Amino acid sequence: MKHVRVNAKTFRDNSGKYINLPTILIERNDEVQVFKQLHEYQIKYYFKSSSWHEKLIQATGLLLDYMEANQTNYTSAKEFFETFRMALYSGTINECGNDPSRLYWLPKRTATADPLVSALNGFSDWLFNEYGASQLNPWREASTYEQKLKWMALVNKSHRSFLGHLDDSLNMTERAKVVRNVMNNRKPIATFDETKAFPENKINELLFEGFRKTRKGISLSPIDQYNWRDIAITILMHYGGLRHSEVFHLWMDDVYPSPKDPGLAVVRIYHPSEGKAPEDFKDPISGRFITNRESYLQLKYGLLPRNKYPASDKLFAGWKEPMLNDGNDKYINVFWAPQKWGYIFMDVWKMYIKQRRLQGIKDIHPFAFVSFHPKYKGEMMSLRTQRESHAKAVRKIGLTVCKGKGTTEHGHRHSYGQRLANAGIDKYTIRVAMHHKSIESQDVYTTPSISTITSSLSKATDSLESGIKLPMEEELESWFREEF
Incomplete structure (x- = not known):
C-alpha cells in the first residue's frame, strides 16, 4: 500500500485549538486519504510523547511497505506478523545479496526492533477492541x-x-x-558502555579554543572573539548535568545572581507547560497574571512550549519528565559540580547577554538561546544548529565526534555523573542532582569505564605481596625447556 508521512493539524471542535501530530496518507482506490484508524488511535493518545508518535508512524510505515511487497505470501494476520517480525530482526537480503521483495532491509538491532514491534502491538490491540479487526500479535x-x-x-x-x-x-x-x-x-x-563521558582533560580546550572565533587579519574584541552562547550551553551540560534538550527550555528570566552570593549563577529549568510563568503579563480577559508557561507563551507570543511541536519541527525540544526540585513552581535546579563553574557561568552569561544586545536581538520570545544567523536572527535556536556547532568545535580541537567516545553533546552529562561518582557522592544525592526519578537511572552515568576498572585492578594487583609462585611453576619451566 503506497503511503507517505505528513504532519497534520486536527481540529476537534469549533475552537482555534488543534492537535499537531505526524500521521500517514495512504492511496486507496486511486484516492489519497488519511489512514483513518491510525489517526484515530493517535488522537486518543495525543498526550503521548513525540517520540512515541514518531515510533508508531515509523513502525506502521514499515508494516505497510512489507504488506505491499508480500501481498500473496500469507494467509492470516497472525502469520503475516510473524514473517514481518522476522524480516525486522533478520533483514530481507539473502547471503548472495539478493532481495526479490525489493525492500532491501538490513537486520535491525534488538534495541531498535523491539520498540517497533511493541508500537504495532498496541495499535493492533486497539483495532481489535474498536473495530473487531484480527489481532496481528494475539x-x-x-x-x-x-x-x-x-x-x-x-x-x-x-x-x-x-x-x-x-x-x-x-x-x-x-x-x-x-x-x-x-x-x-x-x-x-552489558555492565556498561565504554567511555561515553566527554574527556575531562579536553573540556577547557573545547570551551575556549573550540568555540573561539577568528577572522583573518582582524583582531576581535573579547565579546566577539568567542561563541559565548555555545560556551554557556556546554557549561550547563558539562558542569550542571543538564540534558541537551533541557537547555533549550531555559528562559532569559531563569538565570539570575544568587541572593546570598551575587557572583554565583542560579539556573532553573521550568516545566515547559506547567512551570510558573514570570509575573509580567496579565490575561486580557481576567486581568490576572498568567500562572503557567503554556498560557503565557500562547497569549503573549502565540507560541507553544517547545516539547509540544512535532519532533520534525526545528522548534521542537524534548522533555523527559525529570524529577522536579520544586513541586509548586515546577522547576529543576542546576547543581554546579564543582561550584566554581557557577561563578564562571555567570561571567559567560553576562558576555552572552552583551553579545545579544550587540546583535540587536529583539524580544520576540522568552527563550534564552537564539540564532545569530542573519536569516533567522533572534529566533529560537534549534537543537540541530547547536549540535552542529558543538561537533565543529570538537573537531577543531582534534577529536572525533563519536557517541562511543563521549564527544557528542550527551557525553557532557555522562561526564557530570562520573565526576559526582568519583568524588564519592552518595547515590541518593546524585539522583537529586541529576533529577532522576529512579535510583537505578544514574547507573549508566556513574558505572566506571573499562579503563577505570583496568587501572584499579592493576593498582590492586601491584599492592599484593610479591614473590608468590605457582606450585607447579618449576615443572612448567622444565616442560617448556623440553618442548622448545
Missing part, C-alpha cells in the same frame, strides 16, 4: 518457562516502580500466564 497461554520469565520481569518492574508497593501479586501471577504469540528478542546484557 495473546496465548504461556509455557511454564515463559510464565517464570514473565513473572520475574513483572516483579522486577514492580520493585523499580515508584508506586510498585501498590501492585497486586495475585494479579501479576495471572498476567504471567499469557504472552504474545510473537515475543521480542532478548537483548544482550
Whole structure:
C-alpha cells in the first residue's frame, strides 16, 4: 500500500485549538486519504510523547511497505506478523545479496526492533477492541518457562516502580500466564558502555579554543572573539548535568545572581507547560497574571512550549519528565559540580547577554538561546544548529565526534555523573542532582569505564605481596625447556 508521512493539524471542535501530530496518507482506490484508524488511535493518545508518535508512524510505515511487497505470501494476520517480525530482526537480503521483495532491509538491532514491534502491538490491540479487526500479535497461554520469565520481569518492574508497593501479586501471577504469540528478542546484557563521558582533560580546550572565533587579519574584541552562547550551553551540560534538550527550555528570566552570593549563577529549568510563568503579563480577559508557561507563551507570543511541536519541527525540544526540585513552581535546579563553574557561568552569561544586545536581538520570545544567523536572527535556536556547532568545535580541537567516545553533546552529562561518582557522592544525592526519578537511572552515568576498572585492578594487583609462585611453576619451566 503506497503511503507517505505528513504532519497534520486536527481540529476537534469549533475552537482555534488543534492537535499537531505526524500521521500517514495512504492511496486507496486511486484516492489519497488519511489512514483513518491510525489517526484515530493517535488522537486518543495525543498526550503521548513525540517520540512515541514518531515510533508508531515509523513502525506502521514499515508494516505497510512489507504488506505491499508480500501481498500473496500469507494467509492470516497472525502469520503475516510473524514473517514481518522476522524480516525486522533478520533483514530481507539473502547471503548472495539478493532481495526479490525489493525492500532491501538490513537486520535491525534488538534495541531498535523491539520498540517497533511493541508500537504495532498496541495499535493492533486497539483495532481489535474498536473495530473487531484480527489481532496481528494475539495473546496465548504461556509455557511454564515463559510464565517464570514473565513473572520475574513483572516483579522486577514492580520493585523499580515508584508506586510498585501498590501492585497486586495475585494479579501479576495471572498476567504471567499469557504472552504474545510473537515475543521480542532478548537483548544482550552489558555492565556498561565504554567511555561515553566527554574527556575531562579536553573540556577547557573545547570551551575556549573550540568555540573561539577568528577572522583573518582582524583582531576581535573579547565579546566577539568567542561563541559565548555555545560556551554557556556546554557549561550547563558539562558542569550542571543538564540534558541537551533541557537547555533549550531555559528562559532569559531563569538565570539570575544568587541572593546570598551575587557572583554565583542560579539556573532553573521550568516545566515547559506547567512551570510558573514570570509575573509580567496579565490575561486580557481576567486581568490576572498568567500562572503557567503554556498560557503565557500562547497569549503573549502565540507560541507553544517547545516539547509540544512535532519532533520534525526545528522548534521542537524534548522533555523527559525529570524529577522536579520544586513541586509548586515546577522547576529543576542546576547543581554546579564543582561550584566554581557557577561563578564562571555567570561571567559567560553576562558576555552572552552583551553579545545579544550587540546583535540587536529583539524580544520576540522568552527563550534564552537564539540564532545569530542573519536569516533567522533572534529566533529560537534549534537543537540541530547547536549540535552542529558543538561537533565543529570538537573537531577543531582534534577529536572525533563519536557517541562511543563521549564527544557528542550527551557525553557532557555522562561526564557530570562520573565526576559526582568519583568524588564519592552518595547515590541518593546524585539522583537529586541529576533529577532522576529512579535510583537505578544514574547507573549508566556513574558505572566506571573499562579503563577505570583496568587501572584499579592493576593498582590492586601491584599492592599484593610479591614473590608468590605457582606450585607447579618449576615443572612448567622444565616442560617448556623440553618442548622448545
